[in-house]
């Protein structure tokens with residue numbers, strides 16, 4: 634493992650990626666580790682974490698983010714071909730406490746789903762009402778200044 638990766642001694646996921654805390658591992662490489670969630674929502678609930686300690690997605694390098702997604706997709710496939718009851722898979726990141734993040738080290742959840750599993754998001758009152766286009770534009774206008782690049786990539790030329 635690269636020694637330049639910052640780690641947090643107080644972080645349980647840092648301990649797991651270093652082998653300093655017990656875990657049921659599914660996958661390990663130089664950038665990411667996949668292991669079973671110890672409080673599964675459903676059997677097969679697993680996590681993909683970067684070896685680098687970071688609380689939020691935006692703190693990670695693109696190369697690590699890309700690897701996390703790639704490994705999560707491989708593990709998604711593994712869930713679907715397993716004998717576990719997997720009708721679908723919820724893939725999500727709780728990016729901050731208000732989103733439900735309980736461990737301050739980025740992790741992708743993969744949760745096997747069944748139509749009758751009674752797990753899901755709880756939507757606020759008013760959800761489902763379609764806002765006017767002007768309202769969507771006004772909100773988008775508040776987000777666009779922070780977007781790294783709003784220009785289309787140049788033509789590839791081939």
Ligand SMILES: [Zn+2]
Pocket residue numbers: 640641644645646647648685686687737738
């Ligand atoms: Zn950590």
